[in-house]
Amino acid sequence: MDIVEFTPETEQLTWTFGGAAPIRRVKPGSVMRLWTEDAFCGRLRSTEDLASASLNMPFVNPQTGPFYVEGAEPGDTLVLHLVELTPARGWGASATIPFFGGLTSTDRTATLQDPLPERTWIYEVDTDKQTVGFRAQGSDLELALPIETMLGTVGVAPAAGEVRSSLVPDTFGGNMDTPEMRAGATCFLRVNVEGALFSVGDGHYRQGEGESCGTAVEGSMNVVLIVELLKTPGPAWPRIENDDYLAVVGSSRPLEDAWRAGQVDMVGWLGQLHGLDKLDAYQLLSQISEVPLANVVDVNYSVVTKVPKRLVPASEVYSGIHRHLREIAATL
Template identity: 50%
Template structure:
Protein backbone atom coordinates (compact mmCIF):
# COMPACT_ATOMS: atom_id res chain seq x y z
CA UNK A 1 0.00 0.00 0.00
CA UNK A 2 1.19 3.50 -0.78
CA UNK A 3 -0.21 6.91 0.02
CA UNK A 4 0.54 9.99 2.06
CA UNK A 5 -0.63 10.79 5.58
CA UNK A 6 -0.42 14.46 6.54
CA UNK A 7 -0.33 15.42 10.21
CA UNK A 8 0.19 19.05 11.17
CA UNK A 9 1.37 19.74 14.71
CA UNK A 10 -0.78 22.46 16.29
CA UNK A 11 1.21 22.83 19.50
CA UNK A 12 3.58 20.60 21.49
CA UNK A 13 1.74 18.23 23.83
CA UNK A 14 3.85 15.04 23.93
CA UNK A 15 7.05 14.76 25.95
CA UNK A 16 7.25 10.98 26.46
CA UNK A 17 7.54 7.67 24.70
CA UNK A 18 4.71 5.45 25.90
CA UNK A 19 1.63 6.44 27.86
CA UNK A 20 -0.16 8.30 25.07
CA UNK A 21 -2.89 7.50 22.55
CA UNK A 22 -2.04 7.48 18.86
CA UNK A 23 -2.78 10.64 16.88
CA UNK A 24 -2.93 8.91 13.48
CA UNK A 25 -2.86 5.48 11.83
CA UNK A 26 -0.09 4.67 9.37
CA UNK A 27 -0.18 1.68 7.04
CA UNK A 28 3.14 0.02 6.18
CA UNK A 29 4.31 1.45 2.88
CA UNK A 30 2.74 4.85 3.47
CA UNK A 31 4.53 8.17 3.73
CA UNK A 32 4.06 10.51 6.69
CA UNK A 33 4.43 14.25 6.27
CA UNK A 34 4.46 16.15 9.52
CA UNK A 35 5.99 18.99 11.52
CA UNK A 36 8.02 19.09 14.71
CA UNK A 37 8.73 21.85 17.22
CA UNK A 38 12.19 22.63 18.58
CA UNK A 39 13.43 21.37 21.95
CA UNK A 40 12.37 24.64 23.57
CA UNK A 41 8.73 24.11 22.50
CA UNK A 42 9.09 27.26 20.40
CA UNK A 43 9.41 29.51 23.46
CA UNK A 44 12.98 30.79 22.93
CA UNK A 45 12.76 33.53 20.31
CA UNK A 46 15.64 35.89 21.14
CA UNK A 47 19.02 35.70 22.89
CA UNK A 48 17.36 37.35 25.90
CA UNK A 49 14.87 34.48 26.32
CA UNK A 50 16.56 32.29 28.90
CA UNK A 51 15.11 28.76 28.61
CA UNK A 52 14.89 28.43 32.41
CA UNK A 53 12.57 31.45 32.42
CA UNK A 54 10.42 30.92 29.31
CA UNK A 55 10.23 27.12 28.91
CA UNK A 56 7.88 24.96 30.93
CA UNK A 57 8.95 21.67 29.33
CA UNK A 58 11.69 20.52 26.98
CA UNK A 59 12.07 18.22 23.98
CA UNK A 60 8.54 17.73 22.61
CA UNK A 61 7.91 15.02 20.02
CA UNK A 62 5.16 14.68 17.41
CA UNK A 63 2.99 11.58 17.64
CA UNK A 64 2.63 8.85 18.61
CA UNK A 65 1.71 7.20 15.32
CA UNK A 66 0.14 3.73 15.26
CA UNK A 67 1.57 1.46 12.55
CA UNK A 68 -1.02 -1.06 11.41
CA UNK A 69 0.00 -4.66 12.07
CA UNK A 70 3.05 -3.85 14.19
CA UNK A 71 3.55 -6.34 17.04
CA UNK A 72 6.30 -6.99 19.58
CA UNK A 73 9.13 -8.85 17.87
CA UNK A 74 8.76 -6.89 14.61
CA UNK A 75 11.03 -4.10 13.37
CA UNK A 76 9.84 -0.64 12.38
CA UNK A 77 11.70 0.94 9.46
CA UNK A 78 11.59 4.72 9.08
CA UNK A 79 13.21 6.20 5.97
CA UNK A 80 13.71 9.97 6.23
CA UNK A 81 13.17 11.55 2.84
CA UNK A 82 13.18 15.20 3.89
CA UNK A 83 14.02 17.12 7.07
CA UNK A 84 13.71 20.83 6.33
CA UNK A 85 13.91 23.81 8.70
CA UNK A 86 10.46 25.32 9.17
CA UNK A 87 11.94 28.68 10.19
CA UNK A 88 14.81 30.87 9.07
CA UNK A 89 16.45 30.74 12.48
CA UNK A 90 17.56 28.27 15.13
CA UNK A 91 18.53 28.61 18.77
CA UNK A 92 21.23 27.16 21.01
CA UNK A 93 22.23 27.65 24.63
CA UNK A 94 24.38 26.71 27.57
CA UNK A 95 22.88 25.65 30.90
CA UNK A 96 24.35 25.76 34.41
CA UNK A 97 24.27 21.99 35.03
CA UNK A 98 23.93 20.48 31.55
CA UNK A 99 26.50 19.60 28.92
CA UNK A 100 29.81 17.78 28.82
CA UNK A 101 31.98 20.57 30.29
CA UNK A 102 30.09 21.62 33.40
CA UNK A 103 29.47 20.08 36.79
CA UNK A 104 26.33 17.94 37.20
CA UNK A 105 24.71 16.09 40.08
CA UNK A 106 26.60 12.96 39.00
CA UNK A 107 29.89 14.80 38.37
CA UNK A 108 30.14 17.45 41.09
CA UNK A 109 32.99 19.95 41.06
CA UNK A 110 33.91 22.93 43.22
CA UNK A 111 33.82 25.38 40.32
CA UNK A 112 30.73 27.53 39.89
CA UNK A 113 28.20 26.31 37.29
CA UNK A 114 28.34 27.70 33.76
CA UNK A 115 26.12 30.69 33.04
CA UNK A 116 22.93 30.27 31.05
CA UNK A 117 23.38 31.94 27.67
CA UNK A 118 21.51 31.83 24.34
CA UNK A 119 22.77 32.05 20.74
CA UNK A 120 20.59 32.70 17.70
CA UNK A 121 21.55 31.33 14.27
CA UNK A 122 20.21 32.82 11.05
CA UNK A 123 19.39 30.08 8.54
CA UNK A 124 19.54 30.54 4.77
CA UNK A 125 17.62 27.57 3.40
CA UNK A 126 18.23 28.54 -0.23
CA UNK A 127 22.01 28.65 0.14
CA UNK A 128 22.10 25.81 2.68
CA UNK A 129 24.04 27.69 5.34
CA UNK A 130 23.58 28.99 8.86
CA UNK A 131 25.49 31.74 10.63
CA UNK A 132 27.21 31.48 13.99
CA UNK A 133 27.61 34.84 15.74
CA UNK A 134 29.67 35.14 18.92
CA UNK A 135 27.92 36.85 21.82
CA UNK A 136 31.01 38.65 23.18
CA UNK A 137 32.66 39.79 19.95
CA UNK A 138 31.83 40.53 16.31
CA UNK A 139 33.15 37.15 15.12
CA UNK A 140 30.84 35.31 12.70
CA UNK A 141 31.22 32.23 10.52
CA UNK A 142 28.90 30.46 8.11
CA UNK A 143 28.42 26.72 8.62
CA UNK A 144 26.77 24.22 6.28
CA UNK A 145 23.13 23.44 7.02
CA UNK A 146 22.91 19.75 7.98
CA UNK A 147 19.34 19.04 9.22
CA UNK A 148 18.67 16.00 11.37
CA UNK A 149 16.27 14.73 14.01
CA UNK A 150 17.67 14.33 17.49
CA UNK A 151 14.78 12.28 18.90
CA UNK A 152 12.95 9.36 17.29
CA UNK A 153 11.59 6.35 19.14
CA UNK A 154 8.82 3.87 19.83
CA UNK A 155 6.90 3.09 23.00
CA UNK A 156 9.02 1.06 25.45
CA UNK A 157 8.05 -2.42 26.56
CA UNK A 158 6.21 -3.40 29.72
CA UNK A 159 3.94 -0.35 29.77
CA UNK A 160 6.89 1.85 30.69
CA UNK A 161 6.72 5.60 30.03
CA UNK A 162 10.04 7.30 29.32
CA UNK A 163 10.74 11.00 29.05
CA UNK A 164 11.68 12.10 25.55
CA UNK A 165 15.07 13.30 26.84
CA UNK A 166 16.32 9.77 27.61
CA UNK A 167 17.72 7.45 24.89
CA UNK A 168 17.60 3.68 25.31
CA UNK A 169 16.67 0.51 23.42
CA UNK A 170 13.42 2.12 22.29
CA UNK A 171 15.30 4.98 20.59
CA UNK A 172 14.45 8.37 22.04
CA UNK A 173 16.92 11.22 22.30
CA UNK A 174 19.67 9.63 20.21
CA UNK A 175 21.21 12.93 19.04
CA UNK A 176 23.05 11.12 16.28
CA UNK A 177 23.93 13.45 13.36
CA UNK A 178 23.68 10.47 11.00
CA UNK A 179 19.89 10.58 11.41
CA UNK A 180 19.61 12.92 8.43
CA UNK A 181 17.66 12.79 5.13
CA UNK A 182 18.43 9.69 3.08
CA UNK A 183 18.85 7.35 6.05
CA UNK A 184 16.69 4.53 7.36
CA UNK A 185 16.24 4.04 11.10
CA UNK A 186 15.34 0.57 12.42
CA UNK A 187 13.62 0.25 15.81
CA UNK A 188 12.42 -2.86 17.59
CA UNK A 189 8.64 -2.88 18.20
CA UNK A 190 7.64 -3.32 21.85
CA UNK A 191 3.87 -2.72 21.85
CA UNK A 192 1.04 -3.23 19.34
CA UNK A 193 1.18 -0.45 16.78
CA UNK A 194 4.79 0.51 17.68
CA UNK A 195 3.57 4.03 18.62
CA UNK A 196 6.51 5.95 17.21
CA UNK A 197 7.11 9.66 17.70
CA UNK A 198 9.74 12.09 16.45
CA UNK A 199 11.08 15.58 17.04
CA UNK A 200 14.01 17.62 18.35
CA UNK A 201 15.12 18.92 14.97
CA UNK A 202 18.68 20.20 14.66
CA UNK A 203 19.78 22.51 11.85
CA UNK A 204 23.21 21.04 12.57
CA UNK A 205 25.00 19.37 15.46
CA UNK A 206 28.61 18.52 16.15
CA UNK A 207 29.52 14.99 17.23
CA UNK A 208 28.87 14.62 20.93
CA UNK A 209 26.53 17.63 21.25
CA UNK A 210 29.19 18.88 23.66
CA UNK A 211 27.39 21.85 25.24
CA UNK A 212 24.18 19.80 25.41
CA UNK A 213 22.28 21.86 22.83
CA UNK A 214 22.49 21.75 19.03
CA UNK A 215 21.15 24.43 16.67
CA UNK A 216 17.57 23.69 17.64
CA UNK A 217 14.96 24.28 14.96
CA UNK A 218 11.36 23.40 14.10
CA UNK A 219 11.24 21.03 11.12
CA UNK A 220 9.07 19.78 8.30
CA UNK A 221 9.61 16.04 8.05
CA UNK A 222 8.76 13.47 5.38
CA UNK A 223 9.26 9.82 6.33
CA UNK A 224 8.45 6.56 4.57
CA UNK A 225 7.18 3.92 7.01
CA UNK A 226 7.52 0.15 6.70
CA UNK A 227 7.23 -2.90 8.90
CA UNK A 228 9.53 -5.92 8.92
CA UNK A 229 7.58 -8.80 10.42
CA UNK A 230 9.06 -11.31 12.86
CA UNK A 231 12.51 -9.75 12.82
CA UNK A 232 13.61 -8.26 16.16
CA UNK A 233 16.02 -5.35 16.50
CA UNK A 234 17.69 -5.13 19.94
CA UNK A 235 19.10 -1.59 19.65
CA UNK A 236 18.43 1.30 17.26
CA UNK A 237 20.16 0.87 13.93
CA UNK A 238 20.68 3.16 10.93
CA UNK A 239 21.34 2.25 7.32
CA UNK A 240 22.63 4.70 4.74
CA UNK A 241 23.52 4.12 1.10
CA UNK A 242 27.03 3.17 2.21
CA UNK A 243 27.01 2.29 5.90
CA UNK A 244 25.47 0.18 8.63
CA UNK A 245 25.34 1.90 12.02
CA UNK A 246 24.50 0.49 15.46
CA UNK A 247 23.61 2.80 18.34
CA UNK A 248 24.18 2.12 22.04
CA UNK A 249 22.86 4.23 24.91
CA UNK A 250 24.07 4.02 28.52
CA UNK A 251 26.20 5.57 31.22
CA UNK A 252 29.17 5.46 31.49
CA UNK A 253 30.19 6.24 27.91
CA UNK A 254 32.27 3.06 27.86
CA UNK A 255 29.10 0.98 28.17
CA UNK A 256 27.39 2.89 25.35
CA UNK A 257 30.48 2.20 23.23
CA UNK A 258 30.44 -1.50 24.07
CA UNK A 259 26.71 -1.83 23.35
CA UNK A 260 27.09 -0.24 19.92
CA UNK A 261 30.12 -2.36 19.04
CA UNK A 262 28.48 -5.56 20.28
CA UNK A 263 25.37 -4.86 18.25
CA UNK A 264 27.36 -4.10 15.10
CA UNK A 265 29.54 -7.21 15.44
CA UNK A 266 26.56 -9.53 15.95
CA UNK A 267 24.59 -7.78 13.17
CA UNK A 268 27.45 -8.13 10.67
CA UNK A 269 28.00 -11.77 11.65
CA UNK A 270 24.33 -12.46 11.02
CA UNK A 271 24.37 -10.70 7.63
CA UNK A 272 27.59 -12.27 6.34
CA UNK A 273 27.64 -15.68 8.00
CA UNK A 274 31.13 -14.99 9.29
CA UNK A 275 32.37 -16.61 12.49
CA UNK A 276 31.82 -14.31 15.48
CA UNK A 277 35.54 -13.77 16.18
CA UNK A 278 36.25 -13.27 12.47
CA UNK A 279 33.56 -10.58 12.51
CA UNK A 280 35.00 -9.04 15.68
CA UNK A 281 38.38 -8.80 13.96
CA UNK A 282 36.90 -7.25 10.81
CA UNK A 283 34.88 -4.61 12.69
CA UNK A 284 37.89 -3.84 14.88
CA UNK A 285 39.99 -2.94 11.82
CA UNK A 286 37.37 -1.48 9.45
CA UNK A 287 34.78 0.07 11.75
CA UNK A 288 34.36 3.60 12.99
CA UNK A 289 32.95 4.95 16.25
CA UNK A 290 31.63 8.36 17.26
CA UNK A 291 29.55 9.84 20.08
CA UNK A 292 26.00 11.01 19.55
CA UNK A 293 25.63 12.91 22.81
CA UNK A 294 27.61 13.01 26.04
CA UNK A 295 25.21 15.12 28.04
CA UNK A 296 21.83 13.36 28.40
CA UNK A 297 20.76 10.95 31.20
CA UNK A 298 22.15 8.22 28.92
CA UNK A 299 25.03 8.88 26.54
CA UNK A 300 24.92 7.57 22.97
CA UNK A 301 27.65 6.05 20.84
CA UNK A 302 27.46 4.66 17.34
CA UNK A 303 29.50 2.01 15.59
CA UNK A 304 29.63 2.06 11.77
CA UNK A 305 31.02 -0.04 8.94
CA UNK A 306 30.97 0.48 5.17
CA UNK A 307 28.69 -1.93 3.34
CA UNK A 308 31.24 -2.24 0.51
CA UNK A 309 33.54 -4.04 2.95
CA UNK A 310 30.73 -6.51 3.56
CA UNK A 311 30.36 -7.08 -0.18
CA UNK A 312 27.09 -5.14 0.01
CA UNK A 313 25.39 -7.59 2.34
CA UNK A 314 21.65 -6.87 2.41
CA UNK A 315 20.13 -5.76 5.71
CA UNK A 316 16.46 -6.31 6.52
CA UNK A 317 15.69 -7.78 3.11
CA UNK A 318 16.69 -4.59 1.29
CA UNK A 319 14.30 -2.35 3.23
CA UNK A 320 16.50 0.73 2.85
CA UNK A 321 16.64 0.46 -0.94
CA UNK A 322 12.93 -0.32 -1.15
CA UNK A 323 11.96 2.65 0.99
CA UNK A 324 14.14 4.96 -1.07
CA UNK A 325 12.05 3.89 -4.05
CA UNK A 326 8.80 4.56 -2.17
CA UNK A 327 10.05 7.98 -1.13
CA UNK A 328 11.19 8.89 -4.65
CA UNK A 329 7.64 8.32 -5.90
CA UNK A 330 6.73 11.60 -4.19
CA UNK A 331 8.90 13.69 -6.51
Protein backbone atom coordinates in the same frame (compact mmCIF):
# COMPACT_ATOMS: atom_id res chain seq x y z
CA MET B 1 0.19 4.89 -1.42
CA ASP B 2 -1.34 6.54 1.65
CA ILE B 3 -0.14 10.06 2.41
CA VAL B 4 -0.58 11.23 6.00
CA GLU B 5 -0.18 14.91 6.81
CA PHE B 6 -0.10 15.96 10.45
CA THR B 7 0.84 19.15 12.26
CA PRO B 8 0.22 18.88 16.00
CA GLU B 9 -1.48 21.56 18.03
CA THR B 10 0.40 22.56 21.16
CA GLU B 11 -1.83 20.42 23.36
CA GLN B 12 -1.14 17.39 21.13
CA LEU B 13 2.62 17.38 21.69
CA THR B 14 3.96 14.54 23.81
CA TRP B 15 6.90 14.47 26.22
CA THR B 16 7.56 10.77 26.67
CA PHE B 17 8.07 7.49 24.84
CA GLY B 18 5.34 5.24 26.17
CA GLY B 19 2.42 6.40 28.28
CA ALA B 20 0.70 8.45 25.56
CA ALA B 21 -2.30 7.44 23.45
CA PRO B 22 -1.72 7.26 19.69
CA ILE B 23 -2.57 10.44 17.82
CA ARG B 24 -3.11 8.70 14.46
CA ARG B 25 -3.20 5.23 12.95
CA VAL B 26 -1.06 4.64 9.86
CA LYS B 27 -0.57 1.73 7.49
CA PRO B 28 2.82 0.29 6.56
CA GLY B 29 3.93 1.88 3.30
CA SER B 30 2.49 5.28 4.22
CA VAL B 31 4.28 8.49 3.39
CA MET B 32 4.06 10.93 6.30
CA ARG B 33 4.45 14.69 6.10
CA LEU B 34 4.91 15.99 9.63
CA TRP B 35 5.87 19.11 11.54
CA THR B 36 7.95 18.98 14.71
CA GLU B 37 8.48 21.70 17.32
CA ASP B 38 11.98 22.53 18.51
CA ALA B 39 13.40 21.24 21.79
CA PHE B 40 12.76 24.61 23.46
CA CYS B 41 9.10 24.69 22.34
CA GLY B 42 9.88 27.84 20.35
CA ARG B 43 10.51 29.83 23.54
CA LEU B 44 14.10 30.90 22.80
CA ARG B 45 13.66 33.51 20.08
CA SER B 46 16.31 36.11 20.92
CA THR B 47 19.61 36.30 22.75
CA GLU B 48 17.71 37.93 25.62
CA ASP B 49 15.68 34.74 26.22
CA LEU B 50 17.47 32.59 28.80
CA ALA B 51 16.67 28.95 29.42
CA SER B 52 16.12 29.24 33.17
CA ALA B 53 13.43 31.87 32.68
CA SER B 54 11.92 30.60 29.43
CA LEU B 55 11.77 26.81 29.71
CA ASN B 56 9.27 24.82 31.74
CA MET B 57 10.94 21.58 32.82
CA PRO B 58 10.23 18.77 32.18
CA PHE B 59 8.23 20.05 29.19
CA VAL B 60 11.10 20.24 26.74
CA ASN B 61 11.94 18.08 23.72
CA PRO B 62 8.32 17.76 22.52
CA GLN B 63 7.49 14.89 20.19
CA THR B 64 5.14 14.58 17.23
CA GLY B 65 3.23 11.34 17.74
CA PRO B 66 2.88 8.66 18.85
CA PHE B 67 1.63 6.94 15.71
CA TYR B 68 0.03 3.49 15.77
CA VAL B 69 1.32 1.33 12.91
CA GLU B 70 -1.31 -1.17 11.85
CA GLY B 71 -0.15 -4.76 12.12
CA ALA B 72 2.89 -3.99 14.28
CA GLU B 73 3.37 -6.55 17.05
CA PRO B 74 6.00 -6.93 19.77
CA GLY B 75 9.18 -8.38 18.30
CA ASP B 76 8.66 -6.98 14.78
CA THR B 77 10.99 -4.50 13.08
CA LEU B 78 9.67 -0.99 12.50
CA VAL B 79 11.32 0.73 9.54
CA LEU B 80 11.40 4.53 9.22
CA HIS B 81 13.00 6.01 6.11
CA LEU B 82 13.77 9.74 6.36
CA VAL B 83 13.05 11.30 2.99
CA GLU B 84 13.36 15.01 3.68
CA LEU B 85 14.13 17.24 6.69
CA THR B 86 13.59 20.94 6.03
CA PRO B 87 13.86 23.88 8.46
CA ALA B 88 10.36 25.14 9.27
CA ARG B 89 11.53 28.49 10.68
CA GLY B 90 13.92 31.21 9.65
CA TRP B 91 16.00 30.79 12.79
CA GLY B 92 17.34 28.16 15.16
CA ALA B 93 18.50 28.52 18.75
CA SER B 94 21.19 27.08 20.97
CA ALA B 95 22.03 27.74 24.61
CA THR B 96 24.11 26.98 27.63
CA ILE B 97 21.83 25.76 30.41
CA PRO B 98 22.76 25.65 34.13
CA PHE B 99 24.11 22.25 35.22
CA PHE B 100 23.65 20.77 31.74
CA GLY B 101 26.25 19.99 29.09
CA GLY B 102 29.48 18.09 28.67
CA LEU B 103 31.89 20.64 30.14
CA THR B 104 30.09 21.85 33.25
CA SER B 105 29.06 20.50 36.62
CA THR B 106 25.84 18.47 36.41
CA ASP B 107 23.52 16.70 38.82
CA ARG B 108 25.44 13.48 38.05
CA THR B 109 28.93 14.99 37.96
CA ALA B 110 28.73 17.12 41.05
CA THR B 111 31.46 19.63 41.91
CA LEU B 112 31.69 22.77 44.01
CA GLN B 113 31.91 24.94 40.90
CA ASP B 114 29.15 27.35 40.02
CA PRO B 115 27.29 26.54 36.77
CA LEU B 116 28.57 28.10 33.57
CA PRO B 117 26.88 31.41 32.72
CA GLU B 118 23.67 31.19 30.72
CA ARG B 119 23.75 32.38 27.14
CA THR B 120 21.51 32.01 24.10
CA TRP B 121 22.63 32.08 20.48
CA ILE B 122 20.25 32.66 17.58
CA TYR B 123 21.23 31.24 14.19
CA GLU B 124 19.56 32.94 11.22
CA VAL B 125 18.65 30.57 8.39
CA ASP B 126 19.66 31.56 4.86
CA THR B 127 17.46 29.38 2.66
CA ASP B 128 19.11 30.44 -0.60
CA LYS B 129 22.63 29.65 0.61
CA GLN B 130 21.50 26.74 2.82
CA THR B 131 23.43 28.07 5.79
CA VAL B 132 22.85 29.04 9.41
CA GLY B 133 24.69 32.02 10.84
CA PHE B 134 26.87 31.70 13.95
CA ARG B 135 27.39 35.05 15.66
CA ALA B 136 29.75 35.16 18.64
CA GLN B 137 28.61 37.23 21.60
CA GLY B 138 31.94 37.76 23.32
CA SER B 139 33.79 38.74 20.14
CA ASP B 140 33.16 39.84 16.56
CA LEU B 141 33.37 36.45 14.82
CA GLU B 142 30.57 35.53 12.42
CA LEU B 143 30.39 32.33 10.38
CA ALA B 144 27.99 30.89 7.82
CA LEU B 145 27.73 27.17 8.58
CA PRO B 146 26.11 24.65 6.21
CA ILE B 147 22.64 23.44 7.14
CA GLU B 148 22.89 19.71 7.93
CA THR B 149 19.44 18.79 9.21
CA MET B 150 18.80 15.77 11.45
CA LEU B 151 16.29 14.48 13.99
CA GLY B 152 17.54 14.23 17.56
CA THR B 153 14.72 11.89 18.58
CA VAL B 154 13.28 8.89 16.77
CA GLY B 155 11.77 6.13 18.88
CA VAL B 156 9.02 3.72 19.81
CA ALA B 157 7.24 2.97 23.08
CA PRO B 158 9.40 0.91 25.47
CA ALA B 159 8.44 -2.58 26.61
CA ALA B 160 6.56 -3.65 29.75
CA GLY B 161 4.50 -0.49 30.09
CA GLU B 162 7.57 1.62 30.79
CA VAL B 163 7.35 5.39 30.24
CA ARG B 164 10.57 7.26 29.48
CA SER B 165 11.22 10.97 29.15
CA SER B 166 11.82 12.29 25.63
CA LEU B 167 15.24 13.40 26.91
CA VAL B 168 16.37 9.76 27.25
CA PRO B 169 17.97 7.48 24.62
CA ASP B 170 17.86 3.72 25.14
CA THR B 171 17.04 0.47 23.32
CA PHE B 172 13.75 1.99 22.10
CA GLY B 173 15.61 4.82 20.33
CA GLY B 174 14.57 8.16 21.78
CA ASN B 175 16.90 11.12 22.22
CA MET B 176 19.96 9.63 20.50
CA ASP B 177 21.09 12.97 19.05
CA THR B 178 23.13 11.38 16.26
CA PRO B 179 23.82 13.29 13.04
CA GLU B 180 23.40 9.91 11.30
CA MET B 181 19.61 10.41 11.62
CA ARG B 182 19.44 12.56 8.50
CA ALA B 183 17.58 12.52 5.20
CA GLY B 184 18.42 9.40 3.21
CA ALA B 185 18.82 7.23 6.30
CA THR B 186 16.68 4.24 7.19
CA CYS B 187 16.17 3.49 10.89
CA PHE B 188 15.30 0.02 12.22
CA LEU B 189 13.68 -0.27 15.66
CA ARG B 190 12.36 -3.24 17.62
CA VAL B 191 8.62 -3.05 18.23
CA ASN B 192 7.84 -3.42 21.94
CA VAL B 193 4.07 -2.85 22.08
CA GLU B 194 1.14 -3.36 19.74
CA GLY B 195 1.18 -0.65 17.08
CA ALA B 196 4.82 0.30 17.84
CA LEU B 197 3.71 3.84 18.89
CA PHE B 198 6.56 5.76 17.28
CA SER B 199 7.28 9.46 17.65
CA VAL B 200 9.80 11.87 16.13
CA GLY B 201 11.06 15.31 17.08
CA ASP B 202 13.97 17.43 18.31
CA GLY B 203 14.95 18.78 14.91
CA HIS B 204 18.49 20.10 14.57
CA TYR B 205 19.58 22.39 11.74
CA ARG B 206 23.09 21.17 12.48
CA GLN B 207 24.98 19.53 15.34
CA GLY B 208 28.56 18.54 16.00
CA GLU B 209 29.32 14.99 17.11
CA GLY B 210 28.85 14.70 20.86
CA GLU B 211 26.58 17.78 21.13
CA SER B 212 29.16 19.20 23.56
CA CYS B 213 27.17 21.95 25.29
CA GLY B 214 23.98 19.87 25.30
CA THR B 215 22.09 21.81 22.62
CA ALA B 216 22.40 21.80 18.85
CA VAL B 217 21.05 24.47 16.50
CA GLU B 218 17.55 23.57 17.61
CA GLY B 219 14.73 24.27 15.19
CA SER B 220 11.24 23.22 14.17
CA MET B 221 11.26 20.86 11.20
CA ASN B 222 9.18 19.77 8.25
CA VAL B 223 9.63 16.01 8.08
CA VAL B 224 8.84 13.61 5.26
CA LEU B 225 9.26 9.93 6.09
CA ILE B 226 8.07 6.53 4.92
CA VAL B 227 6.82 3.93 7.41
CA GLU B 228 7.32 0.22 6.82
CA LEU B 229 7.03 -2.93 8.90
CA LEU B 230 9.01 -6.16 8.73
CA LYS B 231 7.85 -9.40 10.33
CA THR B 232 11.41 -10.21 11.33
CA PRO B 233 12.99 -10.05 14.80
CA GLY B 234 13.70 -6.45 15.73
CA PRO B 235 17.25 -5.38 16.64
CA ALA B 236 18.45 -5.12 20.23
CA TRP B 237 19.56 -1.52 19.60
CA PRO B 238 18.51 1.03 16.97
CA ARG B 239 20.12 0.35 13.62
CA ILE B 240 20.62 2.75 10.72
CA GLU B 241 21.42 2.13 7.09
CA ASN B 242 22.32 4.75 4.51
CA ASP B 243 23.89 4.45 1.09
CA ASP B 244 27.40 4.18 2.50
CA TYR B 245 27.21 2.73 6.01
CA LEU B 246 25.56 0.33 8.40
CA ALA B 247 25.35 1.71 11.94
CA VAL B 248 24.17 0.79 15.43
CA VAL B 249 23.43 3.32 18.18
CA GLY B 250 24.18 2.16 21.73
CA SER B 251 23.08 4.29 24.70
CA SER B 252 24.13 3.93 28.32
CA ARG B 253 26.32 5.31 31.09
CA PRO B 254 29.28 5.23 31.44
CA LEU B 255 30.35 6.13 27.93
CA GLU B 256 32.24 2.88 27.35
CA ASP B 257 29.07 0.87 28.00
CA ALA B 258 27.29 2.84 25.26
CA TRP B 259 30.20 1.95 22.99
CA ARG B 260 30.06 -1.71 24.02
CA ALA B 261 26.32 -1.97 23.34
CA GLY B 262 26.73 -0.81 19.74
CA GLN B 263 29.82 -2.94 19.18
CA VAL B 264 28.15 -6.12 20.44
CA ASP B 265 25.09 -5.59 18.26
CA MET B 266 27.27 -4.88 15.23
CA VAL B 267 29.24 -8.10 15.85
CA GLY B 268 25.94 -9.96 15.71
CA TRP B 269 24.79 -8.06 12.62
CA LEU B 270 28.01 -8.78 10.73
CA GLY B 271 27.75 -12.43 11.69
CA GLN B 272 24.18 -12.61 10.43
CA LEU B 273 24.94 -10.84 7.15
CA HIS B 274 28.17 -12.62 6.26
CA GLY B 275 28.01 -15.99 8.02
CA LEU B 276 30.77 -15.15 10.48
CA ASP B 277 31.19 -16.67 13.90
CA LYS B 278 31.41 -14.32 16.84
CA LEU B 279 35.21 -14.07 17.03
CA ASP B 280 35.65 -13.57 13.27
CA ALA B 281 33.03 -10.82 13.31
CA TYR B 282 34.74 -9.27 16.35
CA GLN B 283 38.09 -9.32 14.59
CA LEU B 284 36.69 -7.81 11.39
CA LEU B 285 34.87 -5.06 13.27
CA SER B 286 38.07 -4.21 15.13
CA GLN B 287 39.73 -3.35 11.83
CA ILE B 288 36.94 -1.49 9.98
CA SER B 289 34.65 0.24 12.48
CA GLU B 290 34.17 3.98 12.78
CA VAL B 291 32.84 5.20 16.11
CA PRO B 292 31.51 8.79 16.20
CA LEU B 293 30.03 10.06 19.43
CA ALA B 294 26.37 11.00 19.18
CA ASN B 295 25.79 12.65 22.56
CA VAL B 296 27.81 12.88 25.78
CA VAL B 297 25.27 15.04 27.63
CA ASP B 298 21.91 13.25 27.87
CA VAL B 299 20.57 11.00 30.62
CA ASN B 300 22.28 8.17 28.72
CA TYR B 301 25.20 8.78 26.41
CA SER B 302 24.96 7.54 22.80
CA VAL B 303 27.77 6.13 20.67
CA VAL B 304 27.48 5.06 17.03
CA THR B 305 29.30 2.03 15.62
CA LYS B 306 29.57 2.36 11.83
CA VAL B 307 30.76 -0.10 9.18
CA PRO B 308 31.56 1.19 5.67
CA LYS B 309 29.68 -0.85 3.09
CA ARG B 310 32.60 -0.57 0.67
CA LEU B 311 34.75 -2.74 2.94
CA VAL B 312 32.41 -5.74 3.23
CA PRO B 313 30.70 -7.94 0.61
CA ALA B 314 27.38 -6.67 -0.70
CA SER B 315 24.47 -8.19 1.20
CA GLU B 316 20.70 -8.00 1.37
CA VAL B 317 20.23 -6.01 4.57
CA TYR B 318 16.66 -6.51 5.77
CA SER B 319 15.77 -7.84 2.30
CA GLY B 320 17.06 -4.68 0.62
CA ILE B 321 14.36 -2.45 2.09
CA HIS B 322 16.65 0.60 2.32
CA ARG B 323 17.29 0.53 -1.42
CA HIS B 324 13.58 -0.03 -2.06
CA LEU B 325 12.57 2.95 0.09
CA ARG B 326 15.22 5.15 -1.53
CA GLU B 327 13.64 4.37 -4.89
CA ILE B 328 10.18 5.29 -3.60
CA ALA B 329 11.54 8.48 -2.03
CA ALA B 330 12.99 9.54 -5.39
CA THR B 331 9.48 9.54 -6.87
CA LEU B 332 7.93 11.81 -4.22
